[in-house]
Amino acid sequence: MKAPSFSYVKPGSLGEVFDLLERHGDGARVLAGGQSLLASLNLRLSEPELLIDITGIPGLGGIAVSGRTLRIGALTTHRQIETSAEIARHLPLLAQAVRNVAHIAIRNVGTFGGSVAHADPAAEYPACTLALDASFVLAKRGSERRVKAREFFRGLYETALQPGELVTAGEFPLDGAGYRSVFLELARRHGDYAIVGLAAHARIAGGKISDARLAFLGAGSTPVLATRAAAALEGRVPDAQAVAAAQDALSKELDMPADLYSSSATKLHLARVLLGRALVALAT
Numbered sequence: 001m002k003a004p005s006f007s008y009v010k011p012g013s014l015g016e017v018f019d020l021l022e023r024h025g026d027g028a029r030v031l032a033g034g035q036s037l038l039a040s041l042n043l044r045l046s047e048p049e050l051l052i053d054i055t056g057i058p059g060l061g062g063i064a065v066s067g068r069t070l071r072i073g074a075l076t077t078h079r080q081i082e083t084s085a086e087i088a089r090h091l092p093l094l095a096q097a098v099r100n101v102a103h104i105a106i107r108n109v110g111t112f113g114g115s116v117a118h119a120d121p122a123a124e125y126p127a128c129t130l131a132l133d134a135s136f137v138l139a140k141r142g143s144e145r146r147v148k149a150r151e152f153f154r155g156l157y158e159t160a161l162q163p164g165e166l167v168t169a170g171e172f173p174l175d176g177a178g179y180r181s182v183f184l185e186l187a188r189r190h191g192d193y194a195i196v197g198l199a200a201h202a203r204i205a206g207g208k209i210s211d212a213r214l215a216f217l218g219a220g221s222t223p224v225l226a227t228r229a230a231a232a233l234e235g236r237v238p239d240a241q242a243v244a245a246a247q248d249a250l251s252k253e254l255d256m257p258a259d260l261y262s263s264s265a266t267k268l269h270l271a272r273v274l275l276g277r278a279l280v281a282l283a284t
């Protein structure tokens with residue numbers, strides 16, 4: 001199928017974007033890398049009258065560390081995240097995860113802001129932002145607010161973004177020494193959306209796990225923070241008993257939806273397997 005006809009504009013400032021969003025309301029959509037939006041237009045899932053291309057707006061890109069926070073601008077591409085020395089050094093979870101986002105041609109143009117605003121529950125970044133306790137900077141005319149990732153993802157492709165608002169950046173607190181991360185996912189082919197995945201981040205001291213944040217993707221209508229599994233691990237060496245306790249807690253808290261290829265029971269089994277693997281990887 002082909003996209004419905006639409007008008008296109010590429011403003012040069014955020015002020016112009018806010019004007020256009022105010023003027024066109026629901027009839028306008030922001031266009032970043034286009035890697036999700038253009039597919040949804042071609043499938044006629046969305047029929048906006050106007051696409052507002054934000055890729056010419058200065059100040060919306062870049063990766064920067066300031067104090068104990070790492071900021072990723074909304075227009076930063078997946079490829080820039082993948083090749084960033086700052087990300088490799090400070091956010092190894094994201095460095096591992098981004099290699100699973102689609103294929104390199106898509107990573108060259110798809111953006112961080114587009115991915116989190118799109119809020120696909122099987123996407124890699126939303127789960128990573130939960131595990132890393134990130135916040136998003138949301139801006140509209142005359143105001144800016146910060147929303148924690150755990151409050152941002154509201155439902156299937158649904159976020160806390162209000163009409164007229166843009167994601168301008170993600171902000172990641174930099175944990176001190178002793179934290180480790182592992183990202184694992186199972187997909188039918190490398191680069192496909194995950195069947196199930198896990199972004200795991202925890203403190204390891206004296207062989208014991210604490211402050212574990214276990215965020216699953218492909219596990220519901222939003223990324224899911226497995227708080228009961230994390231609680232089962234708190235202060236424990238991740239030996240066979242602790243892993244089994246965490247897996248049992250996980251079975252009780254995940255309400256796994258079936259997808260086109262896998263039953264709910266299969267997906268839960270895969271989530272348990274990923275948790276076991278992640279705990280081994282975190283501890284070694």
Ligand SMILES: Cc1cc2nc3c(=O)[nH]c(=O)nc-3n(C[C@H](O)[C@H](O)[C@H](O)COP(=O)(O)OP(=O)(O)OC[C@H]3O[C@@H](n4cnc5c(N)ncnc54)[C@H](O)[C@@H]3O)c2cc1C
Nearest residue numbers: 030032033034035036037102110111113114115117123167
């Ligand atoms: C074949 C294929 C495979 C893919 N596989 C994966 C995968 O495995 N994992 C994965 O995570 N993704 C995957 N993607 C999606 C890809 O990562 C996209 O880049 C991403 O989802 C959207 O980013 P974008 O910049 O292209 O956004 P766009 O497509 O331009 O926009 C997506 C949505 O976000 C809105 N939006 C964009 N930027 C902003 C902003 N700054 N503020 C507010 N709203 C905004 C748009 O209005 C639109 O609703 C795949 C895409 C394709 C085509």
